[in-house]
Amino acid sequence: MMLQNSATPARVLGLYDEPFWKRLKQDGRLSLQCCRHCSTWRYPPGPVCQSCLSPDYDWKPVSGHGEILSWIVFHRSYLPEYSSPYNVVAVRLDEGPTMISNLVEEPPPGSVIGRRVALQPVEMDDGVTLPRFRLLD
């Protein structure tokens, strides 16, 4: 169930998405938009703050730490880049937003809901740096 590296399936690259990927590749840290007025973090990237609707923001690094909300194991392959079985996790970042990602290691037996995780950037075969996570404790 270890994830094999491959090319990256097509990303959604709207007007606000590019810095997310570029910054991760450049400095190996996860950066998100942070509202300049009320400091609310947002993900996925977008035009205004969900909290105060301000259009002013900065890209800032986050801790890369979070907690697993849920996880699943694909037993069927829907994408040529991912051969089953493989895992997907939902991680709530300490800064607030939830991200869908993968655990780089095989999930241990039993539930991993509530487990602490840290960012583990992975270089994919096509050169994209993908933000994945590893278990902390």
Add this chain to the structure above:
Amino acid sequence: MNRLSRVAAVIGVGHSDWVGDWARVRAGERPDDNYGYGASAFRNALADAGIDRSRINGLIVGPTTAYERMAEVLNLNVRWGDQADAVLSVIQAVTAIESGLADVVALVYGNDQRSVGTQYGGPQAMGGDMFLSYVYHAPWGMTSQGALYALMFRRFCELYGVTERDLGHVAVAQREGSSRNPNAIMRKTISIEDYMAAPYIVEPLRLFDYCLINDGGVALILAEANLARRLSGRPVFVEAVGRYDLNQGATSLEPRLTEFYRPAQQAVAEQIFGASGLDRKDIDVLQVYDSFSVHVPLALEGYGYCGIGESGKFMRESGIGLAGALPTNTGGGHLSESYMQGWNHQIECVRQVRGECGDRQVPDCRRVHYCSDVAGKAVSIIYGA
């Protein structure tokens, strides 16, 4: 009272030959296209209503077809028209009738999704232009809508002690219904053991938790209430409607993972039960949009048919089969009858109220609650005699 209560009634229902077309498509044929399936359903609904086509002055088509082209194919000039999904098309028809824009509205849906290989996963997934969550997480291999519900169900189990075996009661109960439904594609009954023995698709969901993908069409004809009484000997009234959407955090799946759609369903329950003077005890049959079985336990809890966290026990002990406390998806639903994106459920609602369901008829069925909770958009209709 809700202003849309008993303003309109369904006077005709029809569908294409789901079973025959399933076999033809599996044999490599392409029996029809979206418009053709819609047209066969429309012919059958007209015959069921016993009215002339010229009486129709409103048309709503499903999201798979263009409004103008479907109207051209059916040769319908109308005073009012639109395009909407199953549940919203019924509500929009009632709204148009209430406001006097039309008094006999046809709803027509056709979908050739199986024969043309429509994708429900991957970067090109159908609906990705409307729901960013369907495509946004593809770089992590997170695709197919079943996976979104698997993620939701895993956390639901963890928080409330519901088990995978409990979920199996949905597929088992719906097969009981479809085994007695000549229009159903899957007619072999299954046991909980069969369910548990089936392979995982996206763990914790198994094969029988997933809907079919088949070609077909559905049509309904609604008329203003007094007109419906004159035109039809057996009108089925729209008693109440309600809607509430959870959109905050939708792409990150927040409404699924942290709230299980519940606040939306609870708000809708207040609208449909509070406003109509009806309560849950007045509901004889529940119909749930079941792209995946997971929708059923969530609906049982969200709409208050059992307590929070009690859906596993409810399905296991009270029962959602034909003889259970709350017969649910009696025709087999999307899992076992036909995947018509909520449209076939409308027909089953009408037929149960009319008492036309043969071996799967729920005795003395007076009211049916239909609910659709796709992507946190909770919408409900109560149909009644």
